[in-house]
Amino acid sequence: MYKNKDKKKNSRVWGQLLLTVVGFMILLIIVLPLFKNINKQYKVNQEIKDLQNEIIALEKNNQDLLKLINFLESDQFITEQARLKLNYKKEGEDVVVIKDKEDTANKMKIFESGKRPEENLNNPERWLRFFIKPNS
Numbered sequence: 001m002y003k004n005k006d007k008k009k010n011s012r013v014w015g016q017l018l019l020t021v022v023g024f025m026i027l028l029i030i031v032l033p034l035f036k037n038i039n040k041q042y043k044v045n046q047e048i049k050d051l052q053n054e055i056i057a058l059e060k061n062n063q064d065l066l067k068l069i070n071f072l073e074s075d076q077f078i079t080e081q082a083r084l085k086l087n088y089k090k091e092g093e094d095v096v097v098i099k100d101k102e103d104t105a106n107k108m109k110i111f112e113s114g115k116r117p118e119e120n121l122n123n124p125e126r127w128l129r130f131f132i133k134p135n136s
Contacts, residue, residue, distance in 0.1 A: 071077055082088040089095055121129065 079090075087095075
């Protein structure tokens with residue numbers, strides 16, 4: 001009689017253990033793909049956010065380029081470039097060129113004395129002038 005009860009208890013324990021193991025395996029079969037899908041979803045959402053940020057940056061860059069294009073096509077830019085590069089002027093305008101008197105005077109002194117300016121000296125002449133300073 002005790003053996004029969006022990007067998008029933010053992011079979012119940014083994015049955016519960018088997019049921020627990022099978023349940024745990026079924027749970028693993030369900031949960032592992034679920035975690036993989038959650039991880040993929042997170043990566044996709046992160047990529048979507050990155051692409052949205054890139055879209056915003058590109059739209060801002062596009063707006064800046066459109067502003068630049070509008071400025072380059074404007075009459076103001078065309079007249080400014082004509083004045084700077086082609087030396088044009090509007091009717092009734094007078095162009096005044098201001099020269100630096102000191103710069104002109106220094107060039108005249110160098111020309112009259114026969115000395116070459118520092119930037120026109122070759123390397124040995126510069127070293128000689130560095131060590132032996134001429135009276136000037």
